[in-house]
Amino acid sequence: MRLLIIEDDREAAAYLVKAFRETGHVADSAHDGLDGYALAREGTYDVLIVDRMLPKLDGLSLIRSLREQNVTTPTLILSALGQVDDRVKGLRAGGDDYLPKPYAFSELLARTEALARRQAGSGAAEETRYRIGDLELDRLSHRVTRAGREIPLQPREFRLLEYLMRHAGQVVTRTMLLEHVWDYHFDPQTNVIDVHVSRLRGKLDKGFPSPIIHTIRGAGYVLRVDEGAAG
Amino acid sequence: MSDASAGAPVPAETRAARFQKLFRTTAFKLSLAYLAIFALCAFLALGYVAWNARAVLDDQIVSTIDAEINGLSEQYNAGGLRRLITVVERRSREPGASLYLVTTAGGDHVVGNVGYVPAAVLATPGQSETRYGRNDSDAEAHRAIVRVFTLPGGFRLLVGRDTEERDRLRAVIGRAFVTSLAAIVLLGVIGGWLAASRVLRRVDAMTQTTRAIMAGDLDGRLHVAGNGDELDRLASSLNQMLERIGELMRGMREVSDNIAHDLKTPLTRLRNRADEALRRGTTPEDLRAALEAVIEEGDGLIRVFNALLMIARLESGSAQEMLVPLDVGQAVRSVGELYEALAEDQGLTLAVQAQDDLMIAGNRELIGQALANLIDNALKYGAGSVGTQARVTLDARRAGDMIRLTVSDHGPGIPQAERARVLDRFVRLEDARSRPGFGLGLSLVNAVVHLHHGTLRLFDNEPGLRIEIDFPAQARVGLPAGDIQPAPASGGPVPTPPSRATEVAIHPAVTAPSAHPPGRASMSQEAP
Numbered sequence: 124m125r126l127l128i129i130e131d132d133r134e135a136a137a138y139l140v141k142a143f144r145e146t147g148h149v150a151d152s153a154h155d156g157l158d159g160y161a162l163a164r165e166g167t168y169d170v171l172i173v174d175r176m177l178p179k180l181d182g183l184s185l186i187r188s189l190r191e192q193n194v195t196t197p198t199l200i201l202s203a204l205g206q207v208d209d210r211v212k213g214l215r216a217g218g219d220d221y222l223p224k225p226y227a228f229s230e231l232l233a234r235t236e237a238l239a240r241r242q243a244g245s246g247a248a249e250e251t252r253y254r255i256g257d258l259e260l261d262r263l264s265h266r267v268t269r270a271g272r273e274i275p276l277q278p279r280e281f282r283l284l285e286y287l288m289r290h291a292g293q294v295v296t297r298t299m300l301l302e303h304v305w306d307y308h309f310d311p312q313t314n315v316i317d318v319h320v321s322r323l324r325g326k327l328d329k330g331f332p333s334p335i336i337h338t339i340r341g342a343g344y345v346l347r348v349d350e351g352a353a354g
Numbered sequence: 355m356s357d358a359s360a361g362a363p364v365p366a367e368t369r370a371a372r373f374q375k376l377f378r379t380t381a382f383k384l385s386l387a388y389l390a391i392f393a394l395c396a397f398l399a400l401g402y403v404a405w406n407a408r409a410v411l412d413d414q415i416v417s418t419i420d421a422e423i424n425g426l427s428e429q430y431n432a433g434g435l436r437r438l439i440t441v442v443e444r445r446s447r448e449p450g451a452s453l454y455l456v457t458t459a460g461g462d463h464v465v466g467n468v469g470y471v472p473a474a475v476l477a478t479p480g481q482s483e484t485r486y487g488r489n490d491s492d493a494e495a496h497r498a499i500v501r502v503f504t505l506p507g508g509f510r511l512l513v514g515r516d517t518e519e520r521d522r523l524r525a526v527i528g529r530a531f532v533t534s535l536a537a538i539v540l541l542g543v544i545g546g547w548l549a550a551s552r553v554l555r556r557v558d559a560m561t562q563t564t565r566a567i568m569a570g571d572l573d574g575r576l577h578v579a580g581n582g583d584e585l586d587r588l589a590s591s592l593n594q595m596l597e598r599i600g601e602l603m604r605g606m607r608e609v610s611d612n613i614a615h616d617l618k619t620p621l622t623r624l625r626n627r628a629d630e631a632l633r634r635g636t637t638p639e640d641l642r643a644a645l646e647a648v649i650e651e652g653d654g655l656i657r658v659f660n661a662l663l664m665i666a667r668l669e670s671g672s673a674q675e676m677l678v679p680l681d682v683g684q685a686v687r688s689v690g691e692l693y694e695a696l697a698e699d700q701g702l703t704l705a706v707q708a709q710d711d712l713m714i715a716g717n718r719e720l721i722g723q724a725l726a727n728l729i730d731n732a733l734k735y736g737a738g739s740v741g742t743q744a745r746v747t748l749d750a751r752r753a754g755d756m757i758r759l760t761v762s763d764h765g766p767g768i769p770q771a772e773r774a775r776v777l778d779r780f781v782r783l784e785d786a787r788s789r790p791g792f793g794l795g796l797s798l799v800n801a802v803v804h805l806h807h808g809t810l811r812l813f814d815n816e817p818g819l820r821i822e823i824d825f826p827a828q829a830r831v832g833l834p835a836g837d838i839q840p841a842p843a844s845g846g847p848v849p850t851p852p853s854r855a856t857e858v859a860i861h862p863a864v865t866a867p868s869a870h871p872p873g874r875a876s877m878s879q880e881a882p
Contacts, residue, residue: 207676207717207719207720208675208676211676223660225656227649227653279691301692305688305692306688307688307689307692307719307722307723307726308719309719309722309723309726310657310660311692311726311730312657312726312727312730312795313696313730313733314696315692315693315695315696315726318695318696318699319692319695322695341646341649
């Protein structure tokens with residue numbers, strides 16, 4: 124994907140550009156609000172990463188102006204202000220996601236990829252069925268089957284799986300799961316999410332030779348079918 | 355300058371400054387204002403009396419003169435000029451006589467007891483007030499009211515009355531006037547002076563104390579005289595303010611000490627790890643492990659900072675606008691559901707009970723965070739309990755016009771003496787030092803509760819800890835809470851397996867088995 128990083132701290136921007144390039148993406152950077160706005164308006168980017176506090180034009184005003192110009196590029200706001208109301212302000216200004224500083228790069232990467240994917244898939248109507256390998260989820264009848272065998276899930280487990288399947292092949296972090304499945308944005312201090320994932324995993328993988336939910340160390344989880352194991 | 359002040363090392367400027375200060379006091383200015391008003395009143399009253407007295411005396415004089423003239427005119431009519439002169443001559447010699455004078459047209463003295471009178475007075479008939487002399491020697495020594503007539507043949511008749519008596523009375527009143535004014539002014543100034551200097555002394559004492567406090571003596575307090583006057587009230591409320599400030603300062607100092615200590619420890623650990631990896635790490639695996647440990651330590655520090663910032667933010671009260679109608683029951687159920695699996699993994703039961711429709715003015719995220727912290731704690735300290743003790747209870751119900759949230763565990767609990775302290779930042783009981791955490795969890799919860807105008811209390815759960823939080827209940831307004839929540843990513847109420855009790859099923863105390871008989875024989879003990 125093609126990214127634009129608007130961040131006034133040149134060192135941080137350079138670090139992000141390098142890190143995104145290493146993970147196979149194309150990244151540009153701008154160091155003040157006006158430059159960033161000019162670049163972003165061309166609309167050739169998949170995702171914008173915007174720092175909230177920028178010289179010349181602050182991040183929120185930048186996003187608001189872009190939205191007024193009908194530039195709908197998904198935008199992730201980076202901010203040193205991690206408070207609940209700051210997040211709400213950011214999203215109201217037209218941002219699509221919000222990540223308080225300091226953050227782990229793996230978190231930023233996962234969120235950026237999720238945003239890019241959402242943009243790519245936004246044209247088509249939302250699918251009613253997800254199918255990954257032999258795992259199938261029907262959003263209308265709330266049925267989950269693996270290799271034709273029905274797997275009974277609790278409502279919350281169903282939504283957890285639904286989110287993982289919508290982002291199949293992508294890393295999703297624990298905070299992303301907490302946000303989208305439970306709708307909470309705080310940082311749970313214990314491994315509450317892990318317990319839920321491992322329960323879901325237990326139900327999905329029981330009696331099957333290959334696991335379908337994988338743990339990515341230091342990042343989160345990914346749902347994918349391993350090469351050769353796909354039936 | 356008195357000897358006392360000459361001996362005292364008081365520089366002249368200071369003295370002058372002190373006087374100036376005295377004159378500028380409100381008490382002194384007020385005294386002066388009252389003084390002016392009193393003086394004016396006295397002036398008016400005495401003036402009125404003097405004026406009236408004079409009018410009365412003048413009337414008396416004039417009527418005496420009238421009577422004399424009546425008598426003389428009768429004599430004149432009866433016996434002509436000769437008779438008049440005889441009568442005048444006789445009357446002039448009587449003791450306490452009025453004034454008489456008969457002259458020729460040229461002004462030459464014919465008869466009478468008046469030696470001298472200005473020619474102009476004699477020339478114009480009618481009444482007037484004038485100076486006169488008893489004889490030529492004391493020309494204008496006396497004053498009189500006189501009336502002058504012209505008799506046939508150009509003779510002049512003057513009848514008058516000395517006004518000495520009247521003038522003496524006038525002088526007496528005038529003296530009284532001056533004396534009383536002087537007394538009023540003197541007493542007023544002295545009174546004002548005394549009042550002002552008394553006030554000034556106390557204000558100076560206050561100023562001195564506040565200066566000392568400003569200079570760093572935070573334990574200084576203003577003197578309260580105990581007579582309950584306005585200065586006393588001011589002093590005691592200032593003292594209360596100082597007490598509060600002192601408390602805050604001590605709190606701040608404690609916090610900064612704690613921050614220094616509790617942040618330096620992990621920072622040192624982080625630094626040591628990096629240092630050790632640098633010195634010893636030879637294999638990439640070693641270095642990798644060391645780096646991961648460093649990142650983990652860093653994440654922990656970030657968490658501490660975030661919590662501190664959040665507490666500060668909440669305590670400043672500026673997050674007030676984030677409060678919207680919120681169903682606490684729903685929050686309790688959803689956070690309970692989030693933690694249930696974790697509790698089970700730790701061998702504990704998380705029992706969640708919440709009534710429906712528990713509306714407060716709240717923020718879902720903050721309440722969620724607070725609940726998460728409380729459950730985290732309960733699970734952390736309740737871990738290792740067995741049997742019926744291995745149970746953490748989360749309960750939300752209506753209690754009068756409050757909504758009561760209860761979180762109880764059967765862990766070690768918190769001793770009575772420590773309960774108030776654990777709400778402070780970075781306070782970790784000795785027992786907890788061995789467990790992970792920074793001692794910010796409960797402080798954050800407390801800050802959230804305060805923001806929501808609630809109260810938090812800690813109880814002995816016999817054994818364990820029971821935390822009760824009361825939020826003021828809010829009548830349900832038109833909009834359902836869900837509509838106001840920012841971006842519910844995926845809507846729909848999630849039915850939670852544990853009871854969604856609308857019945858008041860269990861009293862928290864009843865669920866808590868007593869410490870003594872392990873196991874189930876606890877109900878009878880709880881019965882009051």
